[in-house]
Amino acid sequence: MxxxxxxxxxxxxxxxxxxxxxxxxxxxxxxxxxxxxxxxxxxxxxxxxxxxxxxxxxxxxxxxxxxxxxxxxxxxxxxxxxxxxxxxxxxxxxxxxxxxxxxxxxxxxxxxxxEFERSLIRERTQAGLSAARARGRNGGRPAALSDKQIRTIKSLLRDPTTCVADVARDYGVSRTTIYKHCGVIKPRISKDENFETV
Structure with a gap:
């Protein structure tokens, strides 16, 4: 039934x-x-x-x-x-x-x-990306650091006493971002190293 x-x-x-x-x-x-x-x-x-x-x-x-x-x-x-x-x-x-x-x-x-609504959304997205590319911008998330900031950070890190964590905090980014954008080699910790807890 x-x-x-x-x-x-x-x-x-x-x-x-x-x-x-x-x-x-x-x-x-x-x-x-x-x-x-x-x-x-x-x-x-x-x-x-x-x-x-x-x-x-x-x-x-x-x-x-x-x-x-x-x-x-x-x-x-x-x-x-x-x-x-x-x-x-x-x-x-x-x-x-x-x-x-x-x-x-x-x-x-x-x-x-x-389907018309989906087509309009696709067209608007493509038009927006094309307009952004014409202005010299690519799609995606904006860069975490500007070219000027990267140059400044590289200059700061030439001083061996400068701490990456401090620079990252000052610029509001993670240490990984510093390592990625500024050509800094991330320190590796050996498994054989022993650390004392104070």
Missing amino acids: NQRIGYARVSTDDQHLDLQRDALQQAGCSLVYEETASGKNAQRPELSHCLKALRPDDTLVVWRLDRLGRSLPDLVRIIEELQGRGIHFESLTEKIDTGTAGGKLQFHVFAALA
């Missing part, structure tokens, strides 16, 4: 599931999975249980689209996975039902919008 299974989610403990629960039960859901989790949180165990419980020709029902997906691409991904398993999807507020021809059309529009 085909089942209508509901999924309800609120973001905080201060919110209540009553509205969603009532709407899902009135829509004929024999089982409703409920959880409190932020929409930004990828870890939603009740949603995972819900998706595992669904069988071909079952219908996953939500009160509103944003209860299911963390973003439009995430929503499309979940629904595409359901479709691949022969499972229908229904959102009560938006009146979308992928078990109907109209609902399938709406979903294809969402999928196209999600």
Whole structure:
């Protein structure tokens, strides 16, 4: 027998599931999975249980689209996975039902919008990198030390009494950064050396 299974989610403990629960039960859901989790949180165990419980020709029902997906691409991904398993999807507020021809059309529009969004993000990223390269900057994290700082540090370290740890602290970087950028050879400690604890 085909089942209508509901999924309800609120973001905080201060919110209540009553509205969603009532709407899902009135829509004929024999089982409703409920959880409190932020929409930004990828870890939603009740949603995972819900998706595992669904069988071909079952219908996953939500009160509103944003209860299911963390973003439009995430929503499309979940629904595409359901479709691949022969499972229908229904959102009560938006009146979308992928078990109907109209609902399938709406979903294809969402999928196209999600792909458009991904393309825009890629284009903006490439444009930003190109503009940065044109200004003489490469992508990635900014350098921890400027060329001028590196020259100054090298000059300081020519004095054998200068401590690398002190220089690193003064410039707000780690000793590893000093070793990496300033050509300093990291001291090696022999395993055979014995140290006395004062």
